Amino acid sequence: MDDTRPDPTAHTAPDYRLGVGGVMVREAWYYALPSHDLARGKTVHRTLLGEPMLIGRDANNNVFAMRDTCPHRGTLLSKGTFDGCEVACPYHGWRFTTDGQCTAIPSQAADQRPQARDVRTETFPIAEHQGNVWVFMGTKGATLPPVPSVPAVGDKFQMHVSMIFDCNIDLAVIGLMDPAHGAFVHRSSLWRTADSIHEKHKAFSPLADSEGLGWRMDRHKASRNSRAYKLFLGGTPETEISYHLPSVRIEHARTPKYNYCGLTACTPITTDRTEVHHVMYWDVPSATLLKPIVRAITKRFLDQDRRAVMMMVEGLAFNPPTMLVQDADTQTRWYYRLKREALAAQAERRPPRNPITPVILTWRS
Ligand code: FES
Ligand SMILES: [Fe+2]
Incomplete structure (x- = not known):
């Protein structure tokens, strides 16, 4: 079935009840943390896709990641020490280089194994x-x-904000990409008002195979109700948004003078906990002075999304019938469809095929 344009009469239960809901897609890069959270000679613990991870930066400034459970008895290695070269377990002092090789088992006599x-x-x-x-x-x-990459606006971001959503990765991703909630969830005199809703037509196309599975909202003039954008960049920016499976959204807005790039990445901590990272790059000099305000607005915005998703999670706990509409929910359909394709391709050991074809979608927001 070609669901590039959904059947308007189909009240299809979304895939969170059809087998791929909450499944964490592997064979992919996941956002772990911003570089500045990892000082030289330090390690941190993260749980990614349910797996314990020690992430560190060695004395030579190289980052590394290893399973954060000691092969001896499972103690968290990140609770031990790191001298910039070797990680030492806090329980019996086994030591490991950053490529995972054990270098010392203090309890063992020379003729003992291992x-x-x-x-x-x-x-x-x-x-x-x-x-x-x-x-x-x-x-x-x-x-x-x-590795996911934003169009160059310098190589350092201006701001990173993250937030934990207590839901599976699918609900976080579709909650953030949903195009029809802005006027209700993010209502603000600066950003959106309910009476600013109007019809929009946006052209979409599949990503090139070399970019991975995903789609792009083609470059277009920013909508007339995104006032904050215009204040920030000056003039009327052109925007392009791409979505890359499993969970990276990249937005690039530009005027003849300035650029803004936003990277949003969802990383499953476990099947029902997801960390949302939002990273912003810009080259607008005056905006740097506004950083504290931009940070406060971004956090508020993300928290509005989080609360909206949590209200949906509460309702879904009752297993109600739900539906996906034409065309506002098409990207949600695409997300599930691409996820099914990624999982099938991995199971069949073949390259994935992107089922999306160029299309113009219409919705009111
Ligand atoms: S548990 Fe790590 S050395 Fe024993
Ligand atoms: Fe939102």
């Missing part, structure tokens, strides 16, 4: 790019896809 050389702990591909640290969650030795 010796340090027999033991390794799992490490994960990690990348530091544009001020962000990403971890690849997937098969060992897999070909790594490109």
Whole structure:
């Protein structure tokens, strides 16, 4: 079935009840933390996709990620010490280099097994790019896809804000991408008012295969009710938004003079907890003075999304019938459709096929 244009009469139960709901897609880069949260010679614990992760930065400024449970008895290695070269477990002092090799088992006599050389702990591909640290969650030795990247607006972000949503990754992603909630959830005299709702037509196209599974809202003049955008960049900006499975949204707005890029990435902590990261880049000099205000507005905005999603989670606990409408919910359909395709391609060991074709979607918001 081609659901590029959904059947307007279909009151289809969304896929959170059809088998892929909450499933965490692997073989992908996930946002772990902003670079500035990882000082040289330090380690931190994160849980990514239900897996305990020690993320560190060594004395030479290289980042690394290893399973944060000691191969001996499971103690969190991040509770131990790190001297910039080796991680030491706090329980019996086993030591590991940043590539996972054990270098010391203090309790063992020379003729006993195992010796340090027999033991390794799992490490994960990690990348530091544009001020962000990403971890690849997937098969060992897999070909790594490109690290998510924003169009260059300098290589350092201006601001990072994150928030935990107590829901699975799907509800966080579709809650954030939903195009029809702005006037109700983010109502504000500066941003949106309910009576500013008007009909919009936006052209969409699939991402190129080299960009991964996803779609793009083609470059267009920013909508007349996004007043804050215009104040920020001056003039009427042109915007392009792309969505990359599993959970990265990149927005690029530009006027002839200035640029703004926003990167939003959802990382599942567990099946029912998701961390939402929002990273902003801009080259508007005066906006730097406004940073405290921009931070406060961004947090408020994200928290409005979080509360909206949590109200939906409360309702969904009753397992009600639900529906997806034409065309405002098309991106939600696409998200589930691409996720199903990614999972099928992985199971069948073949490259994924992007089912989306260019289309103009219409909705009122
Ligand atoms: S649990 Fe880590 S050394 Fe024993
Ligand atoms: Fe929102």
